Amino acid sequence: xxxxxxxxxxxxxxxxxxxxxxxxxxxxxxxxxxxxxxxxxxxxxxxxxxxxxxxxxxxxxxxxxxxxxxxxxxxxxxxxxxxxxxxxxxxxxxxxxxxxxxxxxxxxxxxxxxxxxxxxxxxxxxxxxxxxxxxxxxxxxxxxxxxxxxxxxxxxxxxxxxxxxxxxxxxxxxxxxxxxxxxxxxxxxxxxxxxxxxxxxxxxxxxxxxxxxxxxxxxxxxxxxxxxxxxxxxxxxxxxxxxxxxxx
Numbered sequence: 001x002x003x004x005x006x007x008x009x010x011x012x013x014x015x016x017x018x019x020x021x022x023x024x025x026x027x028x029x030x031x032x033x034x035x036x037x038x039x040x041x042x043x044x045x046x047x048x049x050x051x052x053x054x055x056x057x058x059x060x061x062x063x064x065x066x067x068x069x070x071x072x073x074x075x076x077x078x079x080x081x082x083x084x085x086x087x088x089x090x091x092x093x094x095x096x097x098x099x100x101x102x103x104x105x106x107x108x109x110x111x112x113x114x115x116x117x118x119x120x121x122x123x124x125x126x127x128x129x130x131x132x133x134x135x136x137x138x139x140x141x142x143x144x145x146x147x148x149x150x151x152x153x154x155x156x157x158x159x160x161x162x163x164x165x166x167x168x169x170x171x172x173x174x175x176x177x178x179x180x181x182x183x184x185x186x187x188x189x190x191x192x193x194x195x196x197x198x199x200x201x202x203x204x205x206x207x208x209x210x211x212x213x214x215x216x217x218x219x220x221x222x223x224x225x226x227x228x229x230x231x232x233x234x235x236x237x238x239x240x241x242x243x244x245x246x247x248x
Contacts, residue, residue: 001028001029002028002029002224002227002228002229002230003025003028003029003030003081003082003224003227003228004028004029004030005029006029006030006031006081006082006227007030007031007032007033007073007077007078007079007080007081007082008025008030008031008032008033008080008081008082008083008084008227009032009033009034009035009069009073009080009082009083009084009117009121010022010025010032010033010034010035010084010086011034011035011060011084011085011086011087011113011117012035012036012060012086012087012088013032013033013034013035013036013045013055013084013086014034014035014036014038014041014042014045014055015036015038015041015184015185016182016184016185016186016216017086017134017179017182017184017216017219017220018034018036018084018086018087019034019045019216020215020216020217020219020220021084021086021216021219021220021223021224022034022045022049022053023048023049023220024217024220024221024223024224025082025223025224025227026049026050026052026053028224028228030052030081030082030227031052031053031054031077032049032052032053032054033053033054033055033056033069033072033073033076033077034049034053034054034055034056035056035057035058035060035069035087036055036056036057036058037057037058037059039057042055042057054072054073054076054077056069056072056073060085060087060109060112060113060114060116060117061108061109061112061113061116062116063116063119063120066116066117066119066120066121067120069120070120070121070123070124073121073124074124079124079125079126080121080124080125080126080129081125081126081128081129081130082129082130082131082132082227083117083118083121083125083129083130083131083132084132084134084223084227085113085114085117085118085131085132085133085134085156086132086134087109087113087117087134088109088110088113088134088136088153089105089106089109089110089149089186090106090136090138090146090149090186091105091106091148091149092145092146092149093145093146093148094144094145095147098148102148103148106148106149106152107148107152110149110152110153110155110156111152111155111156111159114133114156114159115159118131118163125170125172127170127171127172128171128172128173129170129172129173130172130173130175130226130227130228130231131163131172131173131174131175132175132176132177132223132226132227133156133157133159133160133174133175133176133177134156134176134177134179135153135154135156135157135160135176135177135178135238136149136150136153136178136179137178137179137180137181137240137242137245137246138150138153139151139153139154139157139178140178140240140246140247141245141246153178156176157176157178157238159174160174160175160176160236160237160238161174161236164235164236165236173226173231173232173234173235174235174236175226175231175234175235175236175237175238175239176237176238176239177219177222177223177226177238177239177241178238178239178240178241178242178246179214179218179219179241179242180208180213180214180240180241180242180243180245180246181204181205181207181208181213181214181242181243181245182213182214182215182216182218182219183201183213183214183215183216184216187200187201201213207245208242208243208244208245209243209244209245209248210243210244211243212243213243214241214242214243218241219241222239222241225239226239
């Protein structure tokens with residue numbers, strides 16, 4: 001039970017990487033609060049995760065929502081030992097296709113959302129807590145049509161370094177995970193047909209050295225390591241989990 005007696009918050013936790021991580025954290029003994037915006041799935045998630053999970057509705061772009069979530073976690077858990085700032089959004093777009101709406105959506109969810117999440121929960125983080133920020137392998141590479149997402153994730157990577165130094169006195173560890181191409185429901189939200197999604201995955205897999213896309217569980221295990229005391233000497237780092245796509 002690597003997270004026994006620990007309490008965790010996972011934003012964007014009701015699907016994909018967030019939900020896979022919540023399953024693993026609960027199995028390893030943690031009490032877990034998850035946030036999401038689609039309350040249609042909340043009952044199913046609660047039923048799956050059981051009594052050690054708290055599912056809360058909120059938008060990471062709203063400081064009011066995040067403060068309300070922090071207050072409920074404080075009431076139910078007393079404090080936090082782990083935060084996985086996982087909520088994010090990516091959408092492929094060339095430079096000339098970026099408009100105000102897309103810019104705000106990508107930057108606000110990926111960057112502002114991380115800032116507001118940490119502002120809200122910071123008073124309740126116990127000494128020695130672990131904070132994990134979700135970045136992306138695209139910040140390591142130059143890929144066509146993904147510059148805005150790459151820039152947002154690069155900013156989050158910088159936050160992990162800066163906050164690591166800022167909160168050394170509280171012994172709070174900040175680290176990042178950079179997932180590679182991962183098979184999650186995000187791909188189905190780009191407006192493509194099922195066939196187009198299958199073709200995209202097939203072509204994408206060919207660009208990955210290990211020959212296949214990752215699973216949400218691959219990222220969840222990386223988050224478990226950074227959340228646990230096993231990584232107590234790991235501070236300010238970025239753990240790249242991308243099948244070698246940005247390294248080989």
